[in-house]
Amino acid sequence: METFGERLHAAIDQRGPLCVGIDPHAALLARWGLSDDVAGLERFARTVVDALADRVAVLKPQAAFFERFGSRGVAILESTIRQSREAGALVLLDVKRGDIGSTMAAYAAAYLNPASTLRSDAITVSPYLGVGSLRPAFDLAAETGAGIFVLALTSNPEGASVQHAVGPGGKTVAQTVIDEISQLNAGVSPLGSFGLVVGATIGKTGHDLSAVNGPLLAPGLGAQGGTPDDLRAVFGESLHNVLPSYSREVLAAGPEIADLRAASDRVLAEVRAALG
Numbered sequence: 102m103e104t105f106g107e108r109l110h111a112a113i114d115q116r117g118p119l120c121v122g123i124d125p126h127a128a129l130l131a132r133w134g135l136s137d138d139v140a141g142l143e144r145f146a147r148t149v150v151d152a153l154a155d156r157v158a159v160l161k162p163q164a165a166f167f168e169r170f171g172s173r174g175v176a177i178l179e180s181t182i183r184q185s186r187e188a189g190a191l192v193l194l195d196v197k198r199g200d201i202g203s204t205m206a207a208y209a210a211a212y213l214n215p216a217s218t219l220r221s222d223a224i225t226v227s228p229y230l231g232v233g234s235l236r237p238a239f240d241l242a243a244e245t246g247a248g249i250f251v252l253a254l255t256s257n258p259e260g261a262s263v264q265h266a267v268g269p270g271g272k273t274v275a276q277t278v279i280d281e282i283s284q285l286n287a288g289v290s291p292l293g294s295f296g297l298v299v300g301a302t303i304g305k306t307g308h309d310l311s312a313v314n315g316p317l318l319a320p321g322l323g324a325q326g327g328t329p330d331d332l333r334a335v336f337g338e339s340l341h342n343v344l345p346s347y348s349r350e351v352l353a354a355g356p357e358i359a360d361l362r363a364a365s366d367r368v369l370a371e372v373r374a375a376l377g
């Protein structure tokens with residue numbers, strides 16, 4: 102069985118280092134001339150899949166924007182995940198789950214079990230209950246060839262007050278998360294399946310990402326103010342493992358498929374130039 106790290110490495114080789122988010126904000130539905138309801142949601146998500154799933158390495162549906170429409174929104178999320186994967190994109194479902202281990206096992210089954218209708222290639226998780234509480238998700242991911250991205254240094258300005266806090270061992274909370282995830286990827290080639298989320302907006306923080314050996318998802322580009330040039334300051338020597346992620350910056354170019362493709366090609370060229 103191919104691991105998520107192997108599949109992601111191959112997808113980036115073939116399609117380039119880019120993740121595009123599927124974030125059907127109410128404001129974007131309006132901008133596209135769509136109604137803020139399930140029909141609008143379905144058209145929006147289908148258009149993004151038709152435009153990008155056969156060309157970008159990773160699509161990242163943001164579960165919140167589907168869940169706000171209840172069970173009918175979740176049904177659209179299911180079809181969006183399925184159609185994206187059928188068209189060749191890897192799907193990173195942005196759900197940011199995190200709970201005590203026994204409950205985490207159920208979340209993992211919902212998103213990573215091959216029999217689940219929400220089965221994705223990878224998910225985002227929150228380590229606020231301790232990285233160890235995520236163990237059932239790590240185990241199921243390893244068993245099924247899926248990936249996990251753990252929030253470490255998030256792109257929002259509020260994140261630092263918790264993530265930069267220093268624990269009893271003298272390490273920051275974020276560095277503790279980074280080090281625990283690094284252990285899961287130790288010795289793996291070409292790329293581990295356990296990634297971190299590190300915002301492109303955070304600047305130079307002094308955190309050491311050199312041992313991660315896994316993908317570093319970088320949201321915060323575009324609409325949140327981060328630029329490809331910021332990536333060097335944030336990631337330094339770890340730039341080669343960065344997966345830049347854009348949502349609104351690309352989605353705002355819709356609803357025409359050609360315009361979405363052009364926006365995605367433009368940001369890909371910009372991040373390629375920055376990553377070197």
Ligand SMILES: O=c1ccn([C@@H]2O[C@H](COP(=O)(O)O)[C@@H](O)[C@H]2O)c(=O)[nH]1
Pocket residue numbers: 122124163195254255256257298299300320321322323324325346347348349350
């Ligand atoms: O630290 C984080 C973690 C996740 N996100 C998510 O990424 C997208 C960003 O959307 P933009 O439109 O490109 O700003 C969104 O789904 C967030 O929930 C993040 O921004 N920062």
